Amino acid sequence: MGRLSGPLDDVTGDAGYAEHPPRMGFFTDTSVCIGCKACEVACKEWNSVPDDGYLLTGMSYDNTQELGASTWRHVAFVEKSSPSSVSVDLGMPGAGPPGVTLPSGEDQAAASGDNAITWLMSSDVCKHCTHAACLDVCPTGSLFRTEFGTVVVQPDICNGCGYCVPACPYGVIDIREEDGRAFKCTLCYDRLKEGQTPACAQACPTESIQFGELDELRERADLRLATLHEQGVDVARLYGHDPEDGVGGDGAFFLLLDEPEVYGLPPDPVVTTRDLVSIWKHVGAAAAALTGLGVASFLGRRR
Ligand code: SF4
Numbered sequence: 001m002g003r004l005s006g007p008l009d010d011v012t013g014d015a016g017y018a019e020h021p022p023r024m025g026f027f028t029d030t031s032v033c034i035g036c037k038a039c040e041v042a043c044k045e046w047n048s049v050p051d052d053g054y055l056l057t058g059m060s061y062d063n064t065q066e067l068g069a070s071t072w073r074h075v076a077f078v079e080k081s082s083p084s085s086v087s088v089d090l091g092m093p094g095a096g097p098p099g100v101t102l103p104s105g106e107d108q109a110a111a112s113g114d115n116a117i118t119w120l121m122s123s124d125v126c127k128h129c130t131h132a133a134c135l136d137v138c139p140t141g142s143l144f145r146t147e148f149g150t151v152v153v154q155p156d157i158c159n160g161c162g163y164c165v166p167a168c169p170y171g172v173i174d175i176r177e178e179d180g181r182a183f184k185c186t187l188c189y190d191r192l193k194e195g196q197t198p199a200c201a202q203a204c205p206t207e208s209i210q211f212g213e214l215d216e217l218r219e220r221a222d223l224r225l226a227t228l229h230e231q232g233v234d235v236a237r238l239y240g241h242d243p244e245d246g247v248g249g250d251g252a253f254f255l256l257l258d259e260p261e262v263y264g265l266p267p268d269p270v271v272t273t274r275d276l277v278s279i280w281k282h283v284g285a286a287a288a289a290l291t292g293l294g295v296a297s298f299l300g301r302r303r
């Protein structure tokens with residue numbers, strides 16, 4: 001375990017690799033996501049991830065709802081009503097209770113002010129954090145940093161203790177109930193070793209998911225953000241790209257069209273092991289003080 005918080009230029013070197021390839025990652029530009037879920041399917045197919053039970057929640061068209069042990073990519077469908085948008089009277093008959101005649105062009109939807117729906121689509125994934133608390137707390141070494149700077153679980157040595165689950169500030173890693181071990185996105189480590197693109201990025205038809213060297217992706221994201229702002233899309237923002245943030249920046253970061261909370265992302269995540277060193281220093285000081293007290297009382301009794 002190297003540094004536990006703060007910016008870190010050479011994540012992979014800090015993990016002990018003397019020579020290594022550049023840090024690789026994902027830039028997910030949600031502004032061009034069409035919600036096709038090709039990424040979810042490609043991930044399941046390549047990694048042999050079991051199905052989620054095909055449950056329809058009745059809450060949304062999004063039937064997978066969140067990342068989990070069997071959902072390593074999750075496309076969120078965020079439905080937003082926009083009461084301020086202008087509606088156009090098409091001269092259609094109004095719908096209403098029997099016997100009640102609504103004024104021309106005024107139907108139930110218009111009367112409620114709920115006259116426009118905006119869809120925000122976003123494909124979420126493990127963030128492959130610069131400071132990955134999941135990895136820091138794993139007692140078996142099942143979680144490790146790869147030579148590409150990504151974070152991978154090795155299920156064959158995972159003992160299912162579950163320490164990594166509350167340690168993750170994003171709620172990504174999870175125990176598969178029927179299996180008892182932890183699973184999450186591996187950023188297709190097996191494909192990276194063969195010089196291939198991860199399955200989700202390969203399958204995305206709109207290039208919403210972009211894979212590559214992290215430094216280059218950050219430059220590309222800055223350009224895309226500037227373009228959107230020039231076009232008047234002032235709500236566009238980057239999430240997880242800043243090495244000064246609470247996790248030292250993410251290996252998988254996003255361009256969002258609203259606040260992170262709208263997409264179910266924490267607004268200001270902090271690596272949960274950040275204060276571990278100072279906690280152990282305090283524990284050490286308290287233990288030394290107790291030992292001193294014990295010795296003093298022993299010597300006092302002998303006099
Ligand atoms: S997002 Fe969570 S599971 Fe992924 S590397 Fe960071 S701490 Fe680990």
Ligand code: SF4
Pocket residue numbers: 032033034035036037038039040075121123203204205206207208209
């Ligand atoms: S494949 Fe691309 S466009 Fe389709 S849901 Fe995933 S990120 Fe969005």
